[in-house]
Amino acid sequence: MTGKLLERVVQSAKRKTADGKPVCSDAEVLFVDSLVIRALNKENEQRAENQRLTEMLKTKYPDISDNPLLLSWETENRPLPQPWPNLDDMLPVQRVMGDPARAKALMGFAKKYQIHFPGNLYGYDRAFQKLAAPLQSAPPSSSAAGLTVLDPTSGGGSIPFEALRLGCNVIANDLNPVAAIILHSTLDYPARFGVKLAEQIELWGKKLLARLDEELSIFFPDVAPIPAREKKSLEKHLDKIPESVLQFDQENVTAYLFARQVICPHCGGEAPLLNTCWVSKKPGDAWGIRIAPDGKSKNGKAYFETYQMCEGKGPDGEDPDFATVRRGVGICIHCRQAVSGDEIKTQARGESSHGRWQDRLYCVVASRFEPELDKHGMPRRFKSGIRKGKVRTRKIRFFRPPNDTDLKALEDAEKALAERWENWKSRGWIPTEKIPFGQKTSEPLRYGMSRWCDMFTPRQLLGHLTLIEGLNDLSPRILEQLGPEKGRAVVTYLQYAIDKGLDYNSRQTRWIPQRTSVSGTFGRHDFSLKWTFGETIFIGPSSGAAWGLSQVTDAYKGIASLLSSAHSQIKKGEESRIRIYNGPATHIPQISDHSVDLVCMDPPYYDNVQYAELSDYFYVWQKRTLKDLYPEIFSRRLTNKKEEAVANSVRDGSAKEAKQAYQRMMGGIFAECSRVLRADGLFNLMFTHKSQDAWETLTRSLIESNWIITATVPVESEFAASIHQKHKAAAASSIFISCRKREQNQGFPAVWTGIGGSGVQRQIQDAVEAGLKEFEPLHLNPVDQMVACYGRALRVFSEQWPVMDGDDSVNPVRAMNEASRVVSAYQIRRITANRLTVDDLDSESAMALTFFGIWGLGEFSFDEALNLSKSLNISILSKNAGYRVEGRMMGMNKQIPGNRSLGAAEETAGFHAPLIHKGSKLRLARPEERNPDRLSNPQTGWDILQGLIREYRKGDIPLARPYLEKHIPDNRHVVLDLLRIWGAEAGHPDLKKEAENILFYFNSIVERGMRPSKASDV
Structure with a gap:
């Protein structure tokens, strides 16, 4: 319960x-x-x-x-x-x-x-829903009440939020102004004003929405009759009560879907660019879009039709996977010629002789209702409750092409925006700031979006600006009636409701056919071009704007409820325990020396997210309503990118300089944390990034700032289905790293390889092996296990720092490579039940098995693979077709069109090497991808394993048996062990069953102590 x-x-x-x-x-x-x-x-x-x-x-x-x-x-x-x-x-x-x-x-x-x-x-x-036990009942030695906790890079404030719930004094800081406002909204206001403030947010929010409905209703067509196809379905459903058809003959539009459209440079026809024709992938209710050309050879027009699918195809065999743009290159539906990526960009920027591209409405998402019927075909009714006697209905979602009314509404909205533009511009409400060139902002610039207001269609911009105007008009009344502090809080939350609409109504959204819903602008943490995008409606009780207000109101209620204890203390007259600052984490002068008990932070992860570049999207809108309320926070034209602690190769000039800048700034943050922390204080930081380069940069900064890593604990923290994690060999756990101040440096450096195995290298090996045993009950995925072991290695390394190997200084990467070597050896022992070790295998098989144990058949980083291979003293070498395995090496083929090895003849398909290289990623080749000649003349145990599987797939045991007998008469157990691993670790029931079938046969032969001599044995 x-x-x-x-x-x-x-x-x-x-x-x-x-x-x-x-x-x-x-x-x-x-x-x-x-x-x-x-x-x-x-x-x-x-x-x-x-x-x-x-x-x-x-x-x-x-x-x-x-x-x-x-x-x-x-x-x-x-x-x-x-x-x-x-x-x-x-x-x-x-x-x-x-x-x-x-x-x-x-x-x-x-x-x-x-x-x-x-x-x-x-x-x-869920844990956050459980309020902390009363702090008064906890022993004084274990109570967190009264402790001072600092998060110097607070972001959304989850760390200070939980510290506040535990009764701590909280100091939250963030350089980003958007984050700083969030800190006020998630910490200060809920603690000060409690749950009741939600009533004021909702009251004034409804007034704002009422004004929006009044001014924008003509630009969003009201309820209309349902399309002919849907009406036919409704009439069939109500064949016993045809008089009820009129009652349910109305549609409600919920979203609009747009595509980019260019003019074909070859035939002059309209060329809409859709990267998919799916609009719904809901099981049993799949829909697609058909692009219909008008048949003209010159200056042709394109039209759209929707269809329901049956068994993955349209009624006339339409393929919903059909696309008119792939990898940035379009195809004209009229003349079938390619539209180059350069031409598309040129039209996007309005620099082409063929004109500027346009946003083309291609589908309208709507719904209708129909009554649930009993077995006699009559409407079912509620038998109890407040709806007793009313007809039970169900919602039917459908998709239709745009009609003249839809298109006229778009034209009218564009005219209305033009008419109001100068007035709004003169009042400073339109975000016409130029988008600066950056690591993430280069993409919209490439496609002609040079100002922040260019991120929106005219109708979207009309809606957002109407809300900005409305909030600015309401703000003086809100401040007058509620007072400056409470009024400021309400205005801030209403701006967040507007921000919700900005997130879900832009040219950067995506339509998700699996969920049949619009995904927000920042679903991918970037500004990458979206070939198609969705728009929610602005007006009505089911509008995107109404949804935004309800989201903000509900979120506030939840946050305020969780901070009810802090609110009660403030109501009793106790001083607020919250301090919020907006500045660089390298210098927080408002905090006294040695005044903090705990520093806890989730630091910026190298180049993972460019927060400042992305935050400008919201900052330019927020400062148009909040600048007078937070003048010190909204003092800049755009966000501060110069002092942001991230690796940004565009800002810093190169990848190398970006790494150095990140290391320098993180070192400054760690030094500032050391200044404010008490001598006996604790420093905890969380790290999720799986890149060894990011680990090396962070830990070098940490160790050189005189911190000793005292503990590392993996904690599952990432949503496994996140788009940032999906299909990646990604770390799903955060590693919590605990540090203490180094009292003083050693008088002399430690040695990497000591006499009789007493050096730092041996200590790291022991620490990692102990950690592996400790992590076993946690069932970590292999990548998380590797990352957690990095922490164990760095703990030893930081305690002994500086470390020398002869005359050379040892850096943190060396310690992590040693951890990788220990983990890879452990993986091989684990997945072979101690029957195999690295020494039992040739170099390619050892390396392939290690990669397989950690990443399976998925992609993984070239850099991480390289570091792992170095720890095993195996070189990964790029090889052409027909290479020979020599010494401690593993061959790698670059993936080129046709799935063949570089240097192989056009007709020779398949990869000679077991490892495939594409871009910055590697993956293991599947048996069916390997070159047949290489597997027919195997050089390694991994070749024999994949050759055996390939032969089995071609002809079952009759082909697999002679292959195995030919190539491994004496070392059969090694390949069969590899086969056991393949079945256990491949992760798919069919692959497991396949391996079990092969093993069953060969194990039975071994048990009978003979080879099959007749067909019946096979």
Whole structure:
């Protein structure tokens, strides 16, 4: 039980009889009422669904029928015994500790077999929803109350937020003005004004939306009759009650989809650029878009039609994967000739003789309602509740091409914007600031968006500017009625509601067909060009603007509820425990020396996100409503990029200089943290970046600033389905690094290789091996395991720093390479159950197996692979077709068109090397991608493994047996061990089954002590 039921248990335990005696003195109970009965019914429904899932799984994958995890899940989901208890019965309650490791294992199981276990597998609410225990009850030695916590790079403020909930004095700082305003909104205002401020946010927000509805209604067509195709479907649905058709003959538009369109330089025709024709990938309700040319050979027009799909195709065989732009090159739907990337960019910037490209509305997303019918074809009605007697309805989403009304609304909006432009510009409300050239902002500049207002279509800009005008008009009234502080808070939250619309209504959004919804501008942490984009409607109760207001209001209520304790203390007259600063983390003069107990930070991750460049998108809008309220924060034209602690090769001139600048600025931050921290204080920082280069730069700054790493702990923190993580060999865990001040430097440096194995190298090996044993219960993914071991190695290294190897200084990379070597050896022992070690394998097989154990068949960074190979004393060499494996090397082929090795004949397909190089990424070649001649004449154990699998796929055991007998008569166990690893680690049920089939045959031959001599043996 969680939530309301759990709260009722606590109340029920205190319930008393009529004579005032406790109902139950030493046990918790739950009294049965209608809510409990509904919960029991819902639980049984859920269990029945889970049982159905397990039966489906066992039917589809018979080999997992005895899987312990599945069996325990099946047992747990047996139906609850009936009949149910009577109302007012008393049920004893037993509390059981949650098992997050098992929940995580179930999630992994579900992901592997592509199913969804409904409900909350953890069995308890998320951690942040649980308020901290009363601090007064904690022993003084363990209480955080009164401690001073600093986060010098606070961002959105999650660290100071939790510190505030624990009763700490909080200091939050961030260089970014957008982040600084967020800190006021997530820490200061909720603690000062409490949940009730939400009423004022909602009240004034509705006034702002009412003005928007009044001024923009003519630019968003109101409810209209549904299209002919939908009406035909409705009439069929209501064939028993045709008089009801008129009642439901109305559509509600929810979104508009746009594509970029250029003029074909060859035929002069309209060339819309769609990178997909999918508009919905919802199971059972998939839709596509058809681009229909008018058939003219010159100056042709393009039209759009929508269609529902059946078995992945349109009614006339249309392919929704069809695209008119790929890799930046377009194709004209009229003459079928290519439109070059340069021509597209030229038209985007308005520099082409063919004119400027345009935003073309190609699809309208709408919905309608229809009644649910009973078996007699009559409408079903609610039988109880506030809607008793009303017809039950269901929403039908559909997609249609734009009509004349839609197109006229766009034209009218563009005219209205032009009419109001000069007035709004004179009042300084239009963000006409130039977009500066930067690492992330170079992309919009390349496609003609030179000002921040160019990120929006005319209708979007009209809507956003109407809201800005409305908020500026309302602000004086809000400040007058609520006072300067509370009024400032309300105006700030209303600007956040506008910001929500800015995020979801721009030329940088994306339409997500899997969810049939618009994705925000920053779904990818960049300004990359979006060939198609979505627009939500601005007016009405279901508008994007109304949604933005509800999102902000709900978020405020949640935050304020979690800070209720801090609010209560302020209401009692206690001084606020929050200090917020906006400045560089390298210099925070407002904080006294040695005044902070804990520094806790989530530092900028090298070149991971260019926060300042991205934040300008919101900054230019926020300063138009908030500048007078926060003059010290909105004093600059754009955000401060010069002092931002990130690696920015555009700002700094080159990748090398960017690395040096990042290291220098991080060193400055760490030095400032040392200044303000007490001598016995603790410094905690979180690090998620998986790049060894980022680790080396961060830790060098840390160690050279006289910090000793005392502990490293991996904590799962990233959303696995995030677009930043998806399809990448990415670190899904943050590593929490704890540091203490170095009291004084050693009088002499430590040695890397000491006499009798006593040097730092040996200590790192011991620390990493101990860490691997400690991490086993956590079931970390291999990349996280490697990153966590970096921390163990750096702990030893920082304690002994400086370290010398002869006359050469040892840098942190050397320590991490040593950790990589230990981890790779461990991986090979682990996945072969100690049957194989690196020394048992040739160099290519050892390296391939190590890569496979860590990254599987996915992509991984060339730099990380190179560092890992160096730790094993194996060279990764780029080779042409037909190379020979010589010495401690692993061959690598560059991927070129046709999936063949560089130097191979055009007709010779497949990669000779087991490793494929493309761009800055590597991956292992699959068996079917390898060159047949190389596998027919294998040079390594990995070649034989992949050749064996390839032969099995071609002709089952009859072809696999002679291949194996020919190539490994004496070392069969090595390749069979590799095959076991392949099946266990490949991560797909089909590959596992394939490996098991081969192993079953060859193991049975070994057990019989003979080779097959007749066909029946095969």
